[in-house]
Amino acid sequence: MNDGDVEVFLSLVERHRRYLYNLALRLTGNEQDAKDVVQDSLLNAYLGLEQFEGRADLRTWLNRILVNSALNHLRSLRRRPDVNAPQPIADVVDTVASSYPDPERLVASADWRRHVSAAMNTMSPLEQVTFALRHFDGCSINEIAQTVGISNTAAKQHIFRAVRKMRVALEPHWSGR
Amino acid sequence: MTHLSDDELVLHYYGEDGPEIVTAERHLKACTQCARAYEALARTLNAVIPPEFVEAFDDLPALRQLLREHSRDGSSSLPVGKSLIRAKAGVTVLVWLAPLLYPVSLKALFSSAQWAQSQVVGVPFVALALMWACVGPLLAICALNHLSFDRGAQASTRVLVVGAVMAAISPSLFLFVSRANDGLSVNLGMTLWYGVITLAALLSLFRRPGVSESTASTRAERFLYVHRLSALVLAVFVLAHVINQALAFISVSSYTAMRNVMRMASEQPASYLLLVGAVAIQIATGAGMGMKHVRAGAVARNVQAVAGWCLAAFMLAHVLTPLLYSQTSGTAGSIDQFDLLASPRSTEQLPFLLLGVASFLFHVGVYARLAALAYLAEASVRRLSYAGMVVGTTVVVTIGLSLCGIHLVR
Numbered sequence: 001m002n003d004g005d006v007e008v009f010l011s012l013v014e015r016h017r018r019y020l021y022n023l024a025l026r027l028t029g030n031e032q033d034a035k036d037v038v039q040d041s042l043l044n045a046y047l048g049l050e051q052f053e054g055r056a057d058l059r060t061w062l063n064r065i066l067v068n069s070a071l072n073h074l075r076s077l078r079r080r081p082d083v084n085a086p087q088p089i090a091d092v093v094d095t096v097a098s099s100y101p102d103p104e105r106l107v108a109s110a111d112w113r114r115h116v117s118a119a120m121n122t123m124s125p126l127e128q129v130t131f132a133l134r135h136f137d138g139c140s141i142n143e144i145a146q147t148v149g150i151s152n153t154a155a156k157q158h159i160f161r162a163v164r165k166m167r168v169a170l171e172p173h174w175s176g177r
Numbered sequence: 178m179t180h181l182s183d184d185e186l187v188l189h190y191y192g193e194d195g196p197e198i199v200t201a202e203r204h205l206k207a208c209t210q211c212a213r214a215y216e217a218l219a220r221t222l223n224a225v226i227p228p229e230f231v232e233a234f235d236d237l238p239a240l241r242q243l244l245r246e247h248s249r250d251g252s253s254s255l256p257v258g259k260s261l262i263r264a265k266a267g268v269t270v271l272v273w274l275a276p277l278l279y280p281v282s283l284k285a286l287f288s289s290a291q292w293a294q295s296q297v298v299g300v301p302f303v304a305l306a307l308m309w310a311c312v313g314p315l316l317a318i319c320a321l322n323h324l325s326f327d328r329g330a331q332a333s334t335r336v337l338v339v340g341a342v343m344a345a346i347s348p349s350l351f352l353f354v355s356r357a358n359d360g361l362s363v364n365l366g367m368t369l370w371y372g373v374i375t376l377a378a379l380l381s382l383f384r385r386p387g388v389s390e391s392t393a394s395t396r397a398e399r400f401l402y403v404h405r406l407s408a409l410v411l412a413v414f415v416l417a418h419v420i421n422q423a424l425a426f427i428s429v430s431s432y433t434a435m436r437n438v439m440r441m442a443s444e445q446p447a448s449y450l451l452l453v454g455a456v457a458i459q460i461a462t463g464a465g466m467g468m469k470h471v472r473a474g475a476v477a478r479n480v481q482a483v484a485g486w487c488l489a490a491f492m493l494a495h496v497l498t499p500l501l502y503s504q505t506s507g508t509a510g511s512i513d514q515f516d517l518l519a520s521p522r523s524t525e526q527l528p529f530l531l532l533g534v535a536s537f538l539f540h541v542g543v544y545a546r547l548a549a550l551a552y553l554a555e556a557s558v559r560r561l562s563y564a565g566m567v568v569g570t571t572v573v574v575t576i577g578l579s580l581c582g583i584h585l586v587r
Contacts, residue, residue: 006244010237025228039240046244116225124555134191136227141193149475154551156193160184161554163222170221 009046016059020066026136027070027129029120033077041069067129067147074125112173119169123162130155131162180204181211186218265323265337272320272340275313276347276374280367282310283351283524290518290581303518307577310528313344314483314536320344321471321479332382339381343374345483346490348528353494355525400462407458411492414443414452415537422534423572426579456492463489481543487536494529516582531577538569 013020020041024034045065120128129148133139139147145155181189181204188194189201205212286306293299320341343350351370358369365372417439425432442448463485471482517527542565549558 006241009244010241014237022228022230025231029228035236039236039243042240043243043247047247112224126550126555135222135225141191149478150550151547154547156184156188157551158555159191160187163187163218164183166225167218167221170224171217 006046009049012058013042013045013062016062019059020062023063023066023137024070027067027132028074029117029128029132033073037066037070037073040073041066044069064147067133068149071125071129071148074128115170115173116166119166122165122169124158126150127158127162127165130158131166134159180208181215183214183218186211186215189215190219190222265333268316268320268323269333269337269340272313272316272337272344273374273378275316275344276350277371279310279313279347279351280370282306283521283528286310286527287518287521287524290524303581307528307531310348311532311535313347314487314532317341317345317483317486318476318479321482322476332384335381335384336378339377341483342486343377345486348525348532349487349490349494352525352529353497355522400466403458404462404466407455407462410451410455411459412541419534419537419572419576422530422579423575425584426575427585429584432579453496456496460489460493477543477547480539484536484540484543487532488540491529491533491536495533517580518582527577527580530580531573534576535569535573538572542566542569 017038021034021038024037024041025031028034028037041062045062048065120131123131126148130144133144133147134141141152141155141159144159145152148155150158181201185194185197185201189198189205192198194201205215286303286309289299289302289306291299293303320337323337350373354370354373358365361369421432421435421439424435443452471479517523517530542562545565546558546562549561553561
């Protein structure tokens with residue numbers, strides 16, 4: 001490949017970039033991580049373009065690379081506990097401060113997003129990715145198992161554990177409301 | 178009345194409960210307790226909303242720069258496409274060199290062992306020569322990491338895969354060819370070995386009839402069950418041998434006594450038939466599952482596949498070699514000696530046995546790791562894997578020492 005091929009590659013992936021970035025954001029829950037994951041996965045896709053021979057849909061292929069990049073990224077973050085803490089989300093009006101908010105207001109609040117983010121951080125990388133693919137992206141368990149490269153039973157168990165952790169972290173906030 | 182478990186409620190929430198969906202819904206209508214539990218679950222999960230869909234930031238200039246830098250990485254005149262092709266060609270050459278040079282590695286192993294007996298400085302060379310003799314499976318794993326998605330449509334991919342198989346099974350195949358050569362009226366020497374390699378290279382040029390993805394998948398699922406069942410039978414025999422071989426490091430007499438008991442048991446017609454049947458089923462079903470999970474980047478699956486190839490060749494050679502022996506020299510099995518480095522002929526068995534044990538441990542270990550992910554948290558599985566690797570390495574090293582004639586009690 002030469003510089004011209006870089007342009008061809010970029011134009012190929014351009015129409016999928018928005019989707020990829022949003023998928024990365026849902027998998028990692030953090031803008032900076034999502035940016036890193038997209039860049040990593042596009043670089044891997046470019047380097048491994050020879051292995052893509054049109055048997056699968058380009059988006060499916062990129063999707064698989066991105067999910068695996070996200071998994072690796074989350075694993076490297078878990079090995080560095082100092083960056084494992086939930087990141088504050090900027091520029092969001094904190095509406096939870098008002099007394100006794102209704103559930104809709106609570107869900108829309110910055111505090112609630114922090115709680116969700118903290119709950120996601122208690123999950124293992126595989127739990128986080130399988131949960132995000134199922135819950136946010138609507139992928140079936142079979143699709144998740146194939147994308148991540150684990151069995152259907154394993155995918156299910158990771159989702160069950162993720163949901164349990166999510167409930168343990170979030171349900172106390174519902175009480176009394 | 179059987180209530181729905183938390184996991185069943187989660188499956189129902191996501192509509193993943195398959196044919197049970199109607200039963201679950203009916204139960205939720207009838208059972209207040211489950212309905213309340215489901216409501217609590219749904220309330221929490223409904224509140225976990227995804228981050229809003231946003232526009233991707235404009236990082237094209239940075240990405241373009243990054244890709245261009247990688248295009249020119251290393252050599253300014255070597256573009257990425259060519260470097261990938263070159264890497265694939267390089268690894269193809271390496272996997273074919275492994276079987277071609279395998280007989281030389283055995284000579285190096287024997288010579289360094291002789292040297293080590295007179296001078297201690299020769300010991301590291303024994304270890305190096307042993308690593309050289311056992312490098313085939315490692316090269317095969319690297320080769321699978323360069324596998325294209327074409328599944329053998331291109332001749333280059335077929336040459337790579339067949340080369341990887343040959344590299345992985347070299348120790349077992351060489352032992353078998355060597356013993357088969359003994360049975361021939363004319364001693365062909367190394368000609369027979371290089372003839373087998375040439376035949377494999379020629380076979381790789383022919384394309385196998387293609388099987389559709391869905392057929393391959395259905396076939397693999399069906400074979401998997403039979404494969405696991407026969408593996409259980411075989412694992413009992415193999416584990417007993419592995420443990421006993423490791424015990425040989427401590428006491429030769431205990432090993433001999435135990436081996437005689439196991440040999441007597443396995444030579445009974447019923448158990449021999451069971452053993453050979455299990456080996457045949459393992460190989461047939463393993464070949465049937467083919468390379469479904471093998472792909473570039475799937476390291477665990479690739480390790481399992483290569484370990485499977487080694488194990489199949491090891492078991493075949495183990496079952497068939499005694500038959501060749503009884504036809505030719507009339508002597509019993511192939512593992513009678515306690516120092517395999519004593520002669521060039523017995524040296525052939527050292528990489529064969531060590532890789533047999535290692536491939537068994539890897540094949541079962543990777544399976545256990547992937548299966549454990551269904552029941553345990555990822556971090557626990559990782560810790561267990563590390564512990565398993567330590568135990569496995571200790572077992573292989575202990576067996577290696579005992580096969581090299583190092584025993585605590587003679």
